[in-house]
Amino acid sequence: MVGRSGVEYADYTVSVYSPPCPYGCIYCFNRLPKFRHIKLKSSRIQAALRVAMQPKGVVVVSFLSDPYPPEEYHKGLTRQVLQILGKSHHTVLVLTKNPTVALVRDGDLFKKYDMWLGSTITSLQPLPEYEPNAPPNPERIRRLREAHRMGIKVWISLEPLLRPRQLIRMLKRLSFADFIVIGSLNHSRQLKLHLDLEQDYLYYVPRAIVYLESELLFEPGSPPQTNTYLIKQEMWRILSKHIPTVTYR
Ligand code: SF4
Numbered sequence: 001m002v003g004r005s006g007v008e009y010a011d012y013t014v015s016v017y018s019p020p021c022p023y024g025c026i027y028c029f030n031r032l033p034k035f036r037h038i039k040l041k042s043s044r045i046q047a048a049l050r051v052a053m054q055p056k057g058v059v060v061v062s063f064l065s066d067p068y069p070p071e072e073y074h075k076g077l078t079r080q081v082l083q084i085l086g087k088s089h090h091t092v093l094v095l096t097k098n099p100t101v102a103l104v105r106d107g108d109l110f111k112k113y114d115m116w117l118g119s120t121i122t123s124l125q126p127l128p129e130y131e132p133n134a135p136p137n138p139e140r141i142r143r144l145r146e147a148h149r150m151g152i153k154v155w156i157s158l159e160p161l162l163r164p165r166q167l168i169r170m171l172k173r174l175s176f177a178d179f180i181v182i183g184s185l186n187h188s189r190q191l192k193l194h195l196d197l198e199q200d201y202l203y204y205v206p207r208a209i210v211y212l213e214s215e216l217l218f219e220p221g222s223p224p225q226t227n228t229y230l231i232k233q234e235m236w237r238i239l240s241k242h243i244p245t246v247t248y249r
Pocket of ligand 1: 024
């Protein structure tokens with residue numbers, strides 16, 4: 001089910017910065033015309049306070065743009081939002097391409113309020129052609145592992161899955177995570193990426209599910225439960241087109 005937030009594993013989202021996001025990932029949905037010019041109007045502090053007062057749930061920070069752009073260094077807006085949400089009854093999931101800054105700046109908050117630090121991992125290698133300004137994948141993985149060693153809960157978004165052939169190797173490398181999301185590349189045509197990964201998804205994702213459950217002992221689910229995984233609906237749609245010819249387990 002897609003929650004009230006529009007994110008399948010969350011009840012609420014709080015976006016801190018408006019698009020365009022300085023990391024400039026070419027697969028990002030916020031490059032689509034309907035998102036590109038969104039400007040967040042109300043105060044982010046007010047938005048966080050509003051969410052904090054809602055019934056207990058899962059909150060994702062941030063949805064429309066990365067919560068740790070360079071301007072966070074002098075504005076500290078994300079830090080203020082996390083201070084509010086951290087004190088609430090919610091489970092808080094932060095998603096950023098820059099877990100280095102998240103840890104250096106706000107590692108204390110993640111520990112104090114038991115918030116989850118997450119990053120999108122698109123490959124085991126750097127992919128500057130897709131993520132020109134973001135810290136590269138190996139750096140993101142290294143920082144997430146460090147966070148895990150510090151006792152911070154870690155989650156990983158394998159969305160968009162750009163290198164499905166690496167999927168099992170990625171899961172092996174990322175097995176320290178508490179929660180893993182696997183999602184397809186969407187809007188490929190609108191974003192002029194012209195990448196057709198369906199056949200690879202069809203072959204590799206069902207095998208990854210078996211691997212997650214039988215080798216890593218992950219179960220379908222989502223935070224606050226740990227050792228859980230979630231296959232996004234768009235990915236299921238792709239797989240289910242081929243159900244008559246595929247055995248998943
Ligand atoms: S970091 Fe996230 S929000 Fe920013 S461009 Fe990349 S995918 Fe989009």
